[in-house]
Amino acid sequence: MRIEDYALIGDMQSAALVGRNGSIDWLCLPRFDSPSCFTALLGDERNGHWWIGPAGPERPLSTRRRYRENTLILETEWDTEGGTVRVTDFMPPRQANPDLVRVVECLAGSVEMGTLIRIRFDYGRIVPWVRRTDGLLQAIGGPDSVWLHSPVPLQGGDYSHKATFRMSAGDRLAFVFTWHPSHSPRPPEIDPMTELSETEAMWRQWVGQSALATDDRWREAVVRSLITLKALTYSPTGGIVAAPTTSLPEDIGGVRNWDYRYCWLRDATMTLDALIGAGYVDEARDWREWLLRAIAGRPQDLQIMYGVAGERRLPEMELPWLEGYEDSRPVRLGNAAVDQLQLDVYGEVMNCLYLAQASGLATISRTWAIQRSLMDFLESHWDEPDEGLWEVRGPRRHFVHSKVMAWVAADRVIRQVERFGHTGPVDRWRGLRERIHAEILAKGYDSERNTFTQSYGSSELDAALLLIPQTGFLPPDDPRVTGTIEAVERELMSDGFVLRYPLAHQNSVDGLTGGEGAFLACSFWLAEARAMVGRREEAVELFEKLLSLRNDVGLLAEEYDPRYGRLVGNFPQAFSHVPLIHTAHTLSGSAGALRHTALLG
Numbered sequence: 091m092r093i094e095d096y097a098l099i100g101d102m103q104s105a106a107l108v109g110r111n112g113s114i115d116w117l118c119l120p121r122f123d124s125p126s127c128f129t130a131l132l133g134d135e136r137n138g139h140w141w142i143g144p145a146g147p148e149r150p151l152s153t154r155r156r157y158r159e160n161t162l163i164l165e166t167e168w169d170t171e172g173g174t175v176r177v178t179d180f181m182p183p184r185q186a187n188p189d190l191v192r193v194v195e196c197l198a199g200s201v202e203m204g205t206l207i208r209i210r211f212d213y214g215r216i217v218p219w220v221r222r223t224d225g226l227l228q229a230i231g232g233p234d235s236v237w238l239h240s241p242v243p244l245q246g247g248d249y250s251h252k253a254t255f256r257m258s259a260g261d262r263l264a265f266v267f268t269w270h271p272s273h274s275p276r277p278p279e280i281d282p283m284t285e286l287s288e289t290e291a292m293w294r295q296w297v298g299q300s301a302l303a304t305d306d307r308w309r310e311a312v313v314r315s316l317i318t319l320k321a322l323t324y325s326p327t328g329g330i331v332a333a334p335t336t337s338l339p340e341d342i343g344g345v346r347n348w349d350y351r352y353c354w355l356r357d358a359t360m361t362l363d364a365l366i367g368a369g370y371v372d373e374a375r376d377w378r379e380w381l382l383r384a385i386a387g388r389p390q391d392l393q394i395m396y397g398v399a400g401e402r403r404l405p406e407m408e409l410p411w412l413e414g415y416e417d418s419r420p421v422r423l424g425n426a427a428v429d430q431l432q433l434d435v436y437g438e439v440m441n442c443l444y445l446a447q448a449s450g451l452a453t454i455s456r457t458w459a460i461q462r463s464l465m466d467f468l469e470s471h472w473d474e475p476d477e478g479l480w481e482v483r484g485p486r487r488h489f490v491h492s493k494v495m496a497w498v499a500a501d502r503v504i505r506q507v508e509r510f511g512h513t514g515p516v517d518r519w520r521g522l523r524e525r526i527h528a529e530i531l532a533k534g535y536d537s538e539r540n541t542f543t544q545s546y547g548s549s550e551l552d553a554a555l556l557l558i559p560q561t562g563f564l565p566p567d568d569p570r571v572t573g574t575i576e577a578v579e580r581e582l583m584s585d586g587f588v589l590r591y592p593l594a595h596q597n598s599v600d601g602l603t604g605g606e607g608a609f610l611a612c613s614f615w616l617a618e619a620r621a622m623v624g625r626r627e628e629a630v631e632l633f634e635k636l637l638s639l640r641n642d643v644g645l646l647a648e649e650y651d652p653r654y655g656r657l658v659g660n661f662p663q664a665f666s667h668v669p670l671i672h673t674a675h676t677l678s679g680s681a682g683a684l685r686h687t688a689l690l691g
């Protein structure tokens with residue numbers, strides 16, 4: 091199945107991917123980064139999945155999917171010759187244990203339905219021991235146990251359980267799948283229909299809180315993106331994962347397969363900027379608490395990413411028993427980028443904390459103390475080469491985007507002093523800000539080509555340079571900014587999309603083999619940059635082209651590969667949905683573009 095054939099459901103602690111065919115092929119429990127119990131996504135059905143759909147000779151004539159308005163409740167409908175059926179999939183916001191609910195209804199006629207479940211713990215490796223108790227199925231393997239309430243009798247065989255059942259118009263059946271630690275007593279049963287109405291009410295209430303001032307034609311796309319970002323937050327701690335999947339390939343059949351089920355400071359701060367801009371200050375408060383706990387300690391120990399509860403060790407390893415999505419191997423867990431130096435992170439954190447305060451979230455003294463100690467570290471390390479925001483696995487370089495973000499860090503703490511009365515060595519920070527600015531203009535700008543460059547001394551370009559107008563480093567109409575936008579358009583565009591960096595030279599920059607699709611955030615950045623420099627029509631044209639890449643339920647992966655006309659990379663990806671929201675706000679000229687208005691304050 092293609093990546094765009096999946097939809098997301100989740101309970102803000104973990105998430106599942108549901109295919110158009112009614113098969114749940116990915117689910118990690120109890121957390122986003124726990125071992126999966128359905129892993130067909132990265133192998134095949136033998137690695138675990140749960141299918142419900144029309145069975146037998148009545149193959150579906152057509153399939154429709156949608157989320158219930160303003161919710162994360164998925165409805166998949168199939169028309170068959172005999173009639174129409176709907177499966178409603180959702181995960182109620184977590185109470186004692188994670189539940190996955192599947193409600194099957196016959197809307198018209200009479201349809202033969204089927205279900206098949208193969209539970210495989212530990213990323214498809216453990217075939218559990220299964221027994222029946224009080225009409226429920228219990229599967230146990232190591233630390234994991236699940237209970238399945240099935241309203242139809244299931245037949246076991248070949249390490250799976252299945253049933254076929256006929257439904258007529260008006261019939262409704264509910265399946266409930268509940269995980270719990272295998273050493274705990276049996277979890278209490280939930281009432282699926284009560285959970286459905288409460289889950290619906292919860293999402294509607296959350297969406298209703300937003301202060302969106304987006305043009306009506308983009309509102310639906312923005313709301314779906316906000317719901318997706320909310321679904322990627324880990325509610326017990328306030329952490330935010332980059333995506334709920336691992337190893338969906340950036341290059342189908344290639345090695346660019348990474349685990350994104352962690353909290354990157356970059357991705358999370360950008361996500362927060364989008365949520366704050368839509369009026370969600372509670373999420374900002376929770377994330378700030380998460381940040382303070384995660385990075386507590388010495389400033390030199392700051393990592394660029396953490397686990398959802400702030401874990402620091404995320405060792406990268408391979409799962410050789412999985413074939414990978416369409417043979418894209420290896421399948422990886424953990425992420426070696428955790429040990430990299432990425433200077434941009436300091437700017438992103440300071441920017442986010444500044445925006446949080448500018449939007450009304452009072453700064454607490456612990457936050458400011460941490461900001462000061464991070465600045466102490468940055469003052470003596472900003473001039474070092476780093477791995478940059480693309481987390482290259484080649485040699486460190488003086489990436490211009492990293493230096494610009496170091497400038498942002500200094501700029502935002504100075505603004506916090508000037509605007510909110512914090513105390514700190516502001517004259518020293520002003521000197522630092524000037525030195526970084528001057529160095530970037532001297533070493534990171536090519537006056538002959540009138541463009542900033544990827545790194546000092548390089549002639550390459552980098553799509554991250556498109557972010558310069560958003561930072562306030564130079565005014566958007568500065569010729570060096572407009573020249574950089576034009577240079578990126580000339581040299582980094584392929585099939586109408588922006589590449590992260592030149593593909594021909596990619597291997598020397600990122601240290602990896604193979605190509606990749608177009609990293610979607612980069613094209614959104616171009617659309618927003620065009621809007622900021624007054625090229626509105628071209629901005630709208632590109633933005634709408636990007637919106638057309640969303641799948642039928644409004645979701646985007648990390649990249650789009652024009653060679654195959656397919657979404658690629660982890661899915662759904664916060665890094666793609668965040669700039670969608672920002673660009674819609676900028677194009678709508680709304681106060682939601684807080685980043686820009688806050689800079690003027």
Ligand SMILES: OC[C@H]1O[C@H](O[C@H]2O[C@H](CO)[C@@H](O)[C@H](O)[C@H]2O)[C@H](O)[C@@H](O)[C@@H]1O
Binds near residue numbers: 479480483665
């Ligand atoms: O391209 C190689 C790198 O790819 C991943 O990083 C990308 O995803 C991150 C999470 O969204 C994002 O913060 C980063 O900017 C992207 O380049 C992977 O995590 C890295 O390990 C890998 O080297």
